[in-house]
Amino acid sequence: MNWILKGALSATLLVAGAVGAMAEPGVTDDKVVLGAVDPLTGPPSLLGKAHRLALQVWQDDVNARGGINGRKVEIVFEDDGYVPARSLQALKKMVEVDDIFGLIGTSGSAQLAAMMPMINELGIPTLNNMAVNSHHFNPPLNPLFVVGPTYCQEIAAGMTYLVEELGLKDGKYAIAFQDDEFGDDVRCGYLEGVKKYGLNNVLELEFKRGQKDFSAEMLRARAAGVTVLVSGGVVAEHSIMLKEAAKNRMDITFLGAHSAHLTPVQALAGSAGDGYYAADYVPALTSLEVPGVAKFMELANTYLSEDERNSLNRYSLAGYAGALIFEHAMAECGADLTRACVIEKLEGLDGFETDGLLGPVTYGKGNRHAPTAVIVLQSNADKKDFTIVSERMEIE
Template sequence: MNWLLRGTLSAALLAIGTAGAMAEPGVTDDKIILGAVDPLTGPPSLLGKAHSLALKVWQADVNARGGINGRMVEIVFEDDGYVPARALQGLKKMIEVDDIFGLIGTSGSSQLAAMMPLINELGIPTLNNMAVNSHHFDPPLNPLFVVGPTYCQEIAAGMKYLVEDLGLKDGKYAIVYQDDEFGDDVRCGYLAGIEKYGLDNVLEVKFKRGQKDFSAEMLRARAAGVNVLVSGGVVAEHSILLKEAAKNRMDITFLGAHSAHLTPVQALAASAGDGYYAADYVPPLTALEVPGVAKFMELTKTYLSDAERDSLNRYSLAGYAGALIFEHAMAECGAGLTRACVIDKLEGLDGFETGGLLGPVTYGKGKRHAPTAVTVLQSNAKDKSFSIVSERMEIE
């Protein structure tokens, strides 16, 4: 082989090697492939379907606007049924088969925990806005960004509202909470409020996940004179507790985390679901005075059917807001889109606005949690809506 042929071959091999080294998973000249793991079947599908519909709306809208620096967005969805092992299995499939670039749907708290080691190992830029727990960011993982307050922070803010706005400092307080990380996080916020305001904590009751009968627990609460109750349930438990309180003719102020901000809770509780409070970091779907809500709801008229629009809930707004954050970071990277660049751009966010869907979003070096702010909502069971009743409370 002469020197010219050898030189040409060496140059070709170098070019191939360089192109291979530069290739980024899920990115081509005209496409970006993203992944989302959501519970799309079973009872938790109430959360996952609403979240995935919002991502579909964002995908359709961003592509209608020309994509991200000319690249169209494609989202691959995997159903984990709210089972951690299935969440990890779905992520592996999206990596090995679909070749995803990033992850913008992470299912529940335990489901994300199961995926975290692989996310960290491969450096997959990931945004979690579905279920926020402190172990998602403490200690921080470089590629994983969390937006929204923890349940602990939500309930602590809700307790502040009960005392400072409703004047319930002299109430008899109780908490009924699920025996898992979620329930412990709700209890964390409850106890923070108890300690901060010197409240009378007369009863704490832990229950098994999936429990359907709370008659004994509410009889204990009535006997203890409870008139303020914090619910550490996920969805159905709120309504059962409310109905038991009504059955026992208890005059009670009820507070739940953002999972209580769902019309199915109102529907299950019927008339007992009127007037309860929920702490949340996104506004109601009906808050059209909020620019981000108005824009999202207008987009849904174009991209969703009437039946799909009926399935929207607060998880839709959280999902849409998260997608806007991820879009901004990808757009900032320009044509040279890489995972490392997106992680860097997310880390650099300082007061990023989402049209009022969330409070200002800020990350930083070693900071992977943006707790944003909390508002308290009140249930209007008759018209299946929620009203904003507090000012936006910044997380301390």
């Protein structure tokens, strides 16, 4: 009898062990744990904090609605300081200690690249909307989904606006770009525009990352008679170039990538920051005529303090839109939430809408990049906001 009882107990333990082994990481009957790696310290924290706040707003809203199929969402946030090695350390910690199910914050371009081998090896469903680089999806990794155009696609669309809407085909064009992959991607879009429209490319200026003095570059641009300048800077570089151009009394049209769509750029540039253009794939926080923006700002007023709301920017809208995409995929999986199911549901998205935050989102087999669409915004420095001045331009 004792032998029979012992055998039954052993069988029970084996079954329980097998069930435990099959359980999805980060998923219980009433909770799902997600992870986000963001730069929360140092100069890039301007981006990371805004992104984190949006994810917190989404988390609070989801949970107030009862969770996703009855499961409350818990997001674990880790700071990488915008250092790739720290990004990988953060992911390892979230996998080994926090047992995350998926990843909805991936920091910068090089930072995500450092995490990609682990994401792929463990099959962690991941959505990147922070910094888009073709290396993130070419070749595609099965669990990694990217939303938003590359900087190359963004600037190329912005060049289309300059030529076809502003009538600047006969201008003298120049680009100032950072000496790294980011700068190369911006230059890619610039050269596409130059080639497409046969533009007069009079000057290409490469500068060091973190450079603070652009007096020599702007003097060269003035001597070359530049009338249109494309900026391949991150944040501060835009404002410094704008101020130098104003100091040299240059009458130029200025275009930046989405990193120029930030009120700190306007603030640093002062009066020189009025009227420049930024190509982006999300609207402005003040674009309340867009349903998705109005909804997000309503939620932000509910869940964030005034100081926190003052830290929001375009990275908040991108982060919130990405969270909505991930929420949809998890909801579609029903009660049986698995990593494989979320990956399958993301892959199956075809024209998914985010109430105007993004253009339609589409993936597919072998396709892990949804470039959505680009809009052009114009800076209103005195009002500290941006106005949408173009229609959405679809990316082919």
